[in-house]
Amino acid sequence: DAMVIQNPRYQVTQFGKPVTLSCSQTLNHNVMYWYQQKSSQAPKLLFHYYDKDFNNEADTPDNFQSRRPNTSFCFLDIRSPGLGDAAMYLCATSRQGGFPEAFFGQGTRLTVV
Amino acid sequence: AQSVTQPDIHITVSEGASLELRCNYSYGATPYLFWYVQSPGQGLQLLLKYFSGDTLVQGIKGFEAEFKRSQSSFNLRKPSVHWSDAAEYFCAVAGGTSYGKLTFGQGTILTVHP
Numbered sequence: 001d002a003m004v005i006q007n008p009r010y011q012v013t014q015f016g017k018p019v020t021l022s023c024s025q026t027l028n029h030n031v032m033y034w035y036q037q038k039s040s041q042a043p044k045l046l047f048h049y050y051d052k053d054f055n056n057e058a059d060t061p062d063n064f065q066s067r068r069p070n071t072s073f074c075f076l077d078i079r080s081p082g083l084g085d086a087a088m089y090l091c092a093t094s095r096q097g098g099f100p101e102a103f104f105g106q107g108t109r110l111t112v113v
Numbered sequence: 114a115q116s117v118t119q120p121d122i123h124i125t126v127s128e129g130a131s132l133e134l135r136c137n138y139s140y141g142a143t144p145y146l147f148w149y150v151q152s153p154g155q156g157l158q159l160l161l162k163y164f165s166g167d168t169l170v171q172g173i174k175g176f177e178a179e180f181k182r183s184q185s186s187f188n189l190r191k192p193s194v195h196w197s198d199a200a201e202y203f204c205a206v207a208g209g210t211s212y213g214k215l216t217f218g219q220g221t222i223l224t225v226h227p
Contacts, residue, residue, distance in 0.1 A: 006156075031213055032213075033213045033214065041219070041220075042203060042217035042218060042219050042220055043157070043203070043215070043217050044217075045214060045215065045216075048213065048214060088154075090156055090157065092157075092213045093213065094212040094213035100145055100162060100164045100207070100212045101147075101159060101162060101212055102147075102159075102207075102212050102213030102215065103159075104149075104156045104157040104158075104159075105156050106155060106156040107154075107155065107156045109154065
């Protein structure tokens with residue numbers, strides 16, 4: 001009964017090679033979020049979608065992009081990964097104005113070699 | 114801007130002992146507050162939340178937290194810790210009704226000795 005699913009759980013990519021991380025949800029929530037969590041740090045919000053409206057955080061690097069083709073899916077694209085982008089990437093969903101809770105996926109651990 | 118402070122980076126307790134993890138927040142309006150737990154290599158699991166009403170909230174796994182507006186605190190407690198509680202705990206505040214737009218504290222790592 002997984003509700004927020006991230007694929008893959010582990011991703012290894014080469015320095016500078018574009019990579020895409022995937023998130024899907026079965027909750028029909030209208031808001032989806034991407035967080036970056038570096039080792040021994042708190043999660044940091046990169047951006048979120050309110051329905052189809054994209055909202056970027058001010059300090060999110062241009063190297064990070066996102067797509068949301070429909071309600072259920074959201075992708076995180078890293079155009080040219082650097083060693084500093086190695087992190088756990090967490091996807092979350094919530095319903096605007098609904099039950100006050102965000103649901104997180106299990107995360108994708110990205111390694112850059 | 115909102116912020117969350119968890120003063121204790123690492124706490125060690127013995128199994129069966131009581132636990133309190135501290136959290137202080139800064140937010141202009143009535144906050145939505147959360148405690149999440151994260152096991153190594155895993156995502157975040159919600160333990161409990163506060164958004165209004167009774168200031169003592171009960172969560173899963175026997176955890177509770179108390180909202181104290183006068184102290185801007187939302188401390189997490191458990192009367193008797195189990196070895197399986199060893200994990201990292203994050204306190205977070207939501208910006209308005211975007212419940213997933215969270216500002217997290219730095220986290221507290223809990224170690225449980227047998």
